[in-house]
Amino acid sequence: MSERPSGGAPKPTVPPAPTQAPKPVPNQAPRSSQAPAPKPAQAPTPNRAPAPPAKPAAAATPPRVPKPTPGAAPAASAAGGPVPPAGGPSAGNASALDALNAAVAKNAAAGGASPDAATRAMPAAKPAAKPAATAQATTEAASAAAAAGPAASDGKSAKGAKDGKGKGKAKRTRPKRTGWRRLVPTWRMVLGAFLLIVLLIGGALVTGYLLVDIPKANAAATAQSNVYLYSDGSVLARQGKVNRENIKLSQVPKNVQRAVLAAEDRDFYSESAVNPAAMLRAAWNTATGKGKQSGSTITQQYVKNYYLDQDQTVTRKAREFFIAIKLDNEVSKDDILEGYLNTSYFGRNAYGIQAAAQEYYGKDVEKLTTAEGAYLATLLNAPSAYDVVAHPQSKKAATARWAYVMDGMVKEGWLDSAEREKAKFPTPGKLRPQSGMSGQRGYLVEAVQDYLISSGVIDEQTLARGGYRITTTIDKKRQTAFVDAVQGQLLSKLSKDRKVDRYVRAGGASIDPKTGKVVALYGGVDYTKQFVNNATRRDYQVGSTFKPFVFTSASQNGSTTQDGVRITPNTVYDGTSQRPVVGWSGGRYAPENEDHANYGPVTVTKATDKSVNSVYAQMAVDVGPEKVKETAIELGLPEKTPDLNPYPSIALGTATASVLDMTEAYATLANHGKSGGHILVTKITKDGSELQLPDRDPSRQAVPRSAADATTSILRSVVESPGGTGYNAKAAGRPAAGKTGTAEEDKAAWFAGFTPDLATVVAVMGQDSNTGAQKPLYGATGLPRINGGGYPAQIWAAYTADALKGKPAKEFDLEMEGGPAVPEIPPATTTTEPTDEPSTAPPTTEAPPTTEAPTTPPTTEPTLIPPTLPTQLPTFTPPTLPPTGGTGGPGGPGGTGTEEPGDPGTDPTLF
Structure with a gap:
């Protein structure tokens, strides 16, 4: 049994240490190699007080471990024994605490075995009789004992053990980076740089969006004439007066609209004005020699055709990017598609799908069949190359492109597969002569245009916009x-x-x-x-x-x-x-x-x-x-x-x-x-x-x-x-x-x-x-x-x-x-x-x-x-x-x- 000391804390019953046990030397840690082997289990000595019988939880008076006297190391503290919290355990855990105290005493008598050993020697408490609060207290006590044991054995105390409360751990010192490691950025540096880049890009996008306005239609909307000269400088021919007739989108058959989308931008109605992934992919394919691609959406192409020009510069591309975004926010997709169909070049000097319908099939756009609309959509990719009348040798390539458009419509669910199977390639009509191109002039102009385009001097659409003065090698005489x-x-x-x-x-x-x-x-x-x-x-x-x-x-x-x-x-x-x-x-x-x-x-x-x-x-x-x-x-x-x-x-x-x-x-x-x-x-x-x-x-x-x-x-x-x-x-x-x-x-x-x-x-x-x-x-x-x-x-x-x-x-x-x-x-x-x-x-x-x-x-x-x-x-x-x-x-x-x-x-x- 225990008595309550005058200090107010209950004093636990601890058996006296054996007379043969050596006294611990202050400030000296025990040497584990000299520790005696543990003795076999013996019956309790007469001097050991038996554990008190369990009492009801309401009458339980938990023992307390007295505070250690400065300069002295109580047995329980020296052994790393647990210190029960104030208020004591419940009656259901009294026996568990007595067993823990006994194990601590035995450990001290054995030469200061580790606190873990004492903990293992403790009989397992019955979970059914152990309330959650008491179990937590017991665990905290065991942890405190484990932390205090080594410190007491070597005469030193970690921070928190000095005041007997065990609150805290020793501060860890970060090693200094040496050698080449000093040049490697830390994860904090990388994260910071990434965030900075994101902020800069975001700021640039916002700034560009605010600074770039949607301009008026460019001057190229009204194309000039091209002047072709003989080698002596006299005029051979004039070619110009762009063939264009604007129409409403409602005049274009739905399947013809879808043919254009299948050829140029199948996600037009669901995507944003720009497609960065497509632009990067196109840039990569161009850079790696897989073919030159634009990566532009229909919105971007319309902006280029109507508001800007065909110059391949970074400035023009940046303006196209921001104007497309702003335009997409201000006008409907239908309006953009209508403008695109009216400004696109289809070859034969035809700007817009209505002019193209007349030039290739001699009919208004409302009367175009799906197959004919798909052929006109094919021309958008390469107007001159896919004109099978002007260039019969290109029919195989043009037919393949036409099939790609038709199959794309089926894939998107815009065309029935049975109708696709019945469709035949719609060979267009003959070229309609242009004014001023009679006699040999038309042949000469065509040959010169083919030469300039095939040589990479200028693209067909840019040349068709006009304003060029071209001196040929043709000798008039x-x-x-x-x-x-x-x-x-x-x-x-x-x-x-x-x-x-x-x-x-x-x-x-x-x-x-x-x-x-x-x-x-x-x-x-x-x-x-x-x-x-x-x-x-x-x-x-x-x-x-x-x-x-x-x-x-x-x-x-x-x-x-x-x-x-x-x-x-x-x-x-x-x-x-x-x-x-x-x-x-x-x-x-x-x-x-x-x-x-x-x-x-x-x-x-x-x-x-x-x-x-x-x-x-x-x-x-x-x-x-x-x-x-x-x-x-x-x-x-x-x-x-x-x-x-x-x-x-x-x-x-x-x-x-x-x-x-x-x-x-x-x-x-x-x-x-x-x-x-x-x-x-x-x-x-x-x-x-x-x-x-x-x-x-x-x-x-x-x-x-x-x-x-x-x-x-x-x-x-x-x-x-x-x-x-x-x-x-x-x-x-x-x-x-x-x-x-x-x-x-x-x-x-x-x-x-x-x-x-x-x-x-x-x-x-x-x-x-x-x-x-x-x-x-x-x-x-x-x-x-x-x-x-x-x-x-x-x-x-x-x-x-x-x-x-x-x-x-x-x-x-x-x-x-x-x-x-x-x-x-x-x-x-x-x-x-x-x-x-x-x-x-x-x-x-x-x-x-x-x-x-x-x-x-x-x-x-x-x-x-x-x-x-x-x-x-x-x-x-x-x-x-x-x-x-x-x-x-x-x-x-x-x-x-x-x-x-x-x-x-x-x-x-x-x-």
Whole structure:
């Protein structure tokens, strides 16, 4: 039992310490290594008072531990025993406290074991009899004992133990950052910097929003005219007066609106005015070379079109950003979409969807079908490139984009899938002529625009806004000479009574070899009547005008025949018709010569004069078709020229390069292999400021001079030899070189030639004005056939003589390893000697008779030069090549030869 001392705190009953226990030394911590091992459990000693019986909670008087005397260490304190809180425990926990005190005393007697040991020795209290308050007090007492034990044992006291209350812990000191760690920002610094950046960006956005006002419509809303000048500064044409008709959004069919959204901004009605994520993505894709993208919403595009300009500057982009946000808060989405549809450029000088509907389909916007609306939406991405009438070769890309728009409408739930399946690509109507673009002006303006846009000088929409003064390379006198030559040599011979004469078209181009300037261009009879530019279109085979490129490649690469003989103008080949080429692993290929002519052993020069197919097909294999293709590109043909494929047939002109492309290539030969590319513009200004034009190096050696000059030497024989297929070109009265060519079924006839100071190419083509389909020219002008040595060579001679009138004639300055020889050649063993003007009528069918694989039928092409000459290029289809969809004869494997209306010249022909 315990008594209450005078101090007021109950004194707990503690058994006396054993007499043998050593006294603790003040200020010295006990050494755990010397602590005696704990004794086995014994029965309680007689001196130990038994635990008082449990009493009711109301009568419980908890014992108190007296406060320690300064300088003394009571047993309970020394052992780290718990100090019960004032007020004592309840009766239900008295036994637990007695047990705790006993354990503390035992621990002290054992040499100062840890408080944890004493705690573990305490019998577990019964949770059922332990109120929450008492349990908390007990836990606090145990914790206090654990904290006080070590301090008492070593004679030291932590803060809070000195005053006997145990309130607090020792203050931790943060270690100093040393070395490189001092340079690493702490998380507080990083967080602070981030918050600062956020505040600055937020402040900038707020400031920009407050400072930028919505301006009035820009001056470009009323576009100016563009002025095109001849090389002498006189006016060639004026183009302007923007075609625009504003309408209300309610006039636009809902599906047409949705087609525009599917093409440009599918989340327009749900998103904000700007899309930062899309802008960042577009910037990233552009920077990483994945394609240039705008990342602009419809709202931003409308702001650019109506309020700002097309300048690609940071300032303009920032203004666009803030104006779009402010505009989105002030006007409705419908108003923005209406403005966008009225200001967007659709090509053909049409601003706004109403003008576009009229230009492409000849109807008001209210009457547009879903498919037609989707096509107009397609044009927004690239107006010029996706106009399938002006650029037939782009139909595949335009159709793919149209399908993307239609499928997008289905994906968004705006179009029924069944209706999508029924939809067909809506080919637009013909180009409607613009005022002031009649005659050759429209063709010239179109060619100049294509040159500026493709060269990256200016984009189509900016150019269409007007205000530019453009000085071209077109020589007014030579342009007139070209028109006169075509009129006098060809058009004057056409008759309205002959149906085939309605198909006749002509195209031409002329380049100064030294400067690369295009001095004249003939696109057609009249831009307001025939809108396709025959000088720049790429859909007619070039025929045998390609053969010189094969020889140039052979000379450039030092190629040899299958027998190891170096290929030169004097190299002898087997000119037998239908002789299979040797060394080609793609399958049997045996092209036929014109009119089944067999020439036997023949030199390269003679084979060029006679345009012997079997020789040049073998030469292409000897050189390597891939190398031939590379040489053609180096000379000036675009890399993406249609049907420029590395097969033996490449030698026979299956590629469909434009007249202008071929003129550049022949100009390179005329300039001894040097070329910096052709140019059509020498200066472009707006408001007194001059735009930068593409850099050009006219001294660039595209092919070795020896190769170019060797080619020129054999081409001179074509013109100057009485037996050459281009002998009619000699009428120019100047030293000249050239080559004739004829496309499949006489659908086109070519002559490409040059003097030392002028390169010119002329092509006569057949095309149905109503359907756009290519047509054979059998019987045109009353002649059985049209070939390259006829009207094309005659036009070339007339133009060249007029264009160079008054200038002294120049001789070719050739440097080569060897020139053309005139060896004794065995006479050609022909089964039928071809004639120039056969007395028999032309075939009753437009297509030549069919033959069985591996060769196709001869075309029996006559020429318009002396009758002893074998004729021009026959046509055939090598069995090793995939079909190209061209025209086959009756019962043959060819295609139908028909095309969709309004898409002229897109059907490639067989070879």
